[in-house]
Amino acid sequence: MKDSKEKSGATENKKTTKEEDEGGRGGVFASCSFSDLGLDPKLCQHLQDNMGFQVPTHIQARAIPVVISGRHALVNAATGTGKTIVYLAPIVHLLQMREPRIERSDGTFALVLVPTRELCMQVHGIAQKLVHRFHWIVPGYIMGGENRAKEKARLRKGISILIATPGRLLDHLKNTSSFVYTNLRWIVFDEADRILELGFGKAIEEILEFLGSRKNDFDREVDNGKLPPRAARQNILLSATLTEKVNQFANISLDNPVMVGLDDKKITSGPQNLLGGNLTLRSEGCGSLEKHNTFPSHPVENYNLPAQLIQRYVKVSCGSRLVVLLSILRTLFDREISQKIVVFLSTCDAVDFHYMLLSEFQWGSEMHSEANQKQKFLGCKVFHLHGNMKHEDRGKAFEGFISEKSALLLCTDVAARGLDFPKVRCIIQYDSPGEASEYVHRVGRTARLGEKGEALLFLQPVEIDYLHDLERHSVSLKEYPLQKVLDSFPLYGQKHHKKLISLDTHPWVLFLQRALERFVLTEPKLMKRARDAFCSWVRAYTAHRGELKKIFMVKKLHLGHVARSFGLKEQPSLVGRSFQMQAKKKRKREHRKDKTSVKKRQVLSTKPKG
Numbered sequence: 026m027k028d029s030k031e032k033s034g035a036t037e038n039k040k041t042t043k044e045e046d047e048g049g050r051g052g053v054f055a056s057c058s059f060s061d062l063g064l065d066p067k068l069c070q071h072l073q074d075n076m077g078f079q080v081p082t083h084i085q086a087r088a089i090p091v092v093i094s095g096r097h098a099l100v101n102a103a104t105g106t107g108k109t110i111v112y113l114a115p116i117v118h119l120l121q122m123r124e125p126r127i128e129r130s131d132g133t134f135a136l137v138l139v140p141t142r143e144l145c146m147q148v149h150g151i152a153q154k155l156v157h158r159f160h161w162i163v164p165g166y167i168m169g170g171e172n173r174a175k176e177k178a179r180l181r182k183g184i185s186i187l188i189a190t191p192g193r194l195l196d197h198l199k200n201t202s203s204f205v206y207t208n209l210r211w212i213v214f215d216e217a218d219r220i221l222e223l224g225f226g227k228a229i230e231e232i233l234e235f236l237g238s239r240k241n242d243f244d245r246e247v248d249n250g251k252l253p254p255r256a257a258r259q260n261i262l263l264s265a266t267l268t269e270k271v272n273q274f275a276n277i278s279l280d281n282p283v284m285v286g287l288d289d290k291k292i293t294s295g296p297q298n299l300l301g302g303n304l305t306l307r308s309e310g311c312g313s314l315e316k317h318n319t320f321p322s323h324p325v326e327n328y329n330l331p332a333q334l335i336q337r338y339v340k341v342s343c344g345s346r347l348v349v350l351l352s353i354l355r356t357l358f359d360r361e362i363s364q365k366i367v368v369f370l371s372t373c374d375a376v377d378f379h380y381m382l383l384s385e386f387q388w389g390s391e392m393h394s395e396a397n398q399k400q401k402f403l404g405c406k407v408f409h410l411h412g413n414m415k416h417e418d419r420g421k422a423f424e425g426f427i428s429e430k431s432a433l434l435l436c437t438d439v440a441a442r443g444l445d446f447p448k449v450r451c452i453i454q455y456d457s458p459g460e461a462s463e464y465v466h467r468v469g470r471t472a473r474l475g476e477k478g479e480a481l482l483f484l485q486p487v488e489i490d491y492l493h494d495l496e497r498h499s500v501s502l503k504e505y506p507l508q509k510v511l512d513s514f515p516l517y518g519q520k521h522h523k524k525l526i527s528l529d530t531h532p533w534v535l536f537l538q539r540a541l542e543r544f545v546l547t548e549p550k551l552m553k554r555a556r557d558a559f560c561s562w563v564r565a566y567t568a569h570r571g572e573l574k575k576i577f578m579v580k581k582l583h584l585g586h587v588a589r590s591f592g593l594k595e596q597p598s599l600v601g602r603s604f605q606m607q608a609k610k611k612r613k614r615e616h617r618k619d620k621t622s623v624k625k626r627q628v629l630s631t632k633p634k635g
């Protein structure tokens with residue numbers, strides 16, 4: 026009975042895919058209804074009336090029946106296509122059906138693991154909305170940085186759907202005896218690859234071991250009578266990008282998973298199984314499954330980006346980067362006053378510096394020939410978000426950026442994954458991402474759910490090969506018309522050259538650079554931030570791994586130009602004590618080496634031959 030229901034679901038979904046490819050907002054929505062997917066009518070009504078979800082998205086239509094069926098699943102779909110509902114709706118559906126009703130004293134039934142605090146809060150918010158009509162289902166969260174004692178008290182009372190970051194969950198598994206998880210039915214890994222990238226690999230293994238949910242442990246625990254049969258436990262893994270990390274993760278946590286969202290054109294080469302050859306896929310349920318039992322050992326995935334996303338790159342020499350960033354931001358906000366933009370930077374110090382600069386930088390009277398009073402260069406509200414901020418400030422920035430109509434967010438990759446900021450129009454990657462998968466997640470903060478969106482990647486001329494790396498994943502970018510943008514700024518008496526030799530000699534670039542350097546010089550706090558940012562930025566640049574090291578070569582950086590990009594006039598040797606110390610140590614080491622080799626040579630030359 027169950028199988029036939031799933032089969033009919035799969036056929037229906039295939040039909041919706043075709044139909045929806047022909048129309049709909051960017052091909053995101055399916056033409057079936059939530060109740061067609063087998064969800065409870067009250068839940069469907071609530072999704073429609075209170076949450077405004079009229080119909081499921083494509084991935085929801087395909088994956089919700091699979092999750093309801095109880096199978097382990099690996100779900101892959103573009104950013105912003107509604108993957109959170111893919112697991113939360115079936116969990117709520119199945120929990121509200123239980124007779125007798127679940128109680129808080131039954132403890133945790135579903136565990137959702139996420140990589141960051143912000144995502145934890147976001148998923149918890151959605152879970153709270155979903156259980157609105159089912160007051161006996163209690164969502165809750167635990168995450169790093171929160172008060173442990175309060176969390177313990179909440180766990181003691183009982184949390185039915187628990188959203189957690191891995192470190193804090195492990196802590197409670199080890200130390201909170203009142204945490205009941207004997208009824209655990211689901212473990213969901215949202216942004217699975219990122220959880221591993223953040224170094225939670227060991228924690229995850231320990232968690233799975235604690236919960237008796239490692240693939241190989243499971244049968245043993247069942248045999249020992251510690252766990253109910255397999256059907257009672259379901260693991261689900263979700264990400265917009267399939268990487269080697271997801272592969273590892275799937276290997277330890279999934280048992281005969283159903284793969285949803287992988288289609289033929291996504292993998293371009295290679296002979297082996299994505300899941301290390303261990304995976305045996307079932308042929309029933311989704312018709313597409315049988316096709317996917319072979320995958321490359323090092324898959325080159327064609328990333329699935331929102332079709333309506335406009336992707337461009339801007340080629341800028343290092344010394345002009347800051348001026349170009351400000352000019353583009355100004356142009357974007359002038360073009361559309363009410364909009365939201367996110368700028369990604371590589372380090373917390375770089376975020377702090379740019380946050381202070383962009384919040385405070387004003388047009389001086391010397392810039393404006395007519396008006397004497399100063400005015401802010403950017404009129405919008407500026408927020409910043411990174412991992413070194415106090416937890417409450419992170420929370421405020423997150424909430425603040427969501428609620429503003431027009432705002433700029435400067436952030437590190439802490440905001441790259443999963444966060445759903447409504448109405449973000451443009452993503453600027455001022456500092457390059459690492460792996461192509463990171464590019465995909467960053468740009469995924471815009472063009473969500475079929476909305477419009479633009480993405481702009483800054484590259485120095487020496488870094489342009491990064492575009493080839495993206496192309497390997499079928500991500501191709503067009504060049505941004507920078508000259509046109511720069512020419513649109515007033516030059517105040519300076520001659521406009523029709524044919525410019527280089528961007529760095531553009532009168533507007535020179536003009537704004539001088540103004541920025543003066544501004545940084547007169548603000549001691551900003552100057553300090555600029556120096557710290559310079560040092561951390563160069564350190565981060567040296568941290569690129571693998572093949573990317575050949576593109577982002579620190580040797581090719583002109584440190585004087587890097588300093589200019591932080592509004593500093595000084596040469597790098599004058600900037601940052603840690604740098605001076607490092608350089609001094611290096612010189613000493615080299616000096617010692619020279620001395621020893623001279624001595625050796627002397628010894629050799631004075632040694633009598635034979």
Ligand SMILES: Nc1ncnc2c1ncn2[C@@H]1O[C@H](COP(=O)(O)OP(=O)(O)OP(=O)(O)O)[C@@H](O)[C@H]1O
Binds near residue numbers: 085104108474
């Ligand atoms: N069926 C639906 N109809 C309308 N809106 C929806 C529907 N499903 C989800 N949404 C909304 O779409 C947005 C994106 O959802 P979600 O954050 O779950 O996407 P995602 O695929 O997990 O993205 P990412 O890969 O970036 O994590 C959210 O604002 C969510 O409320």
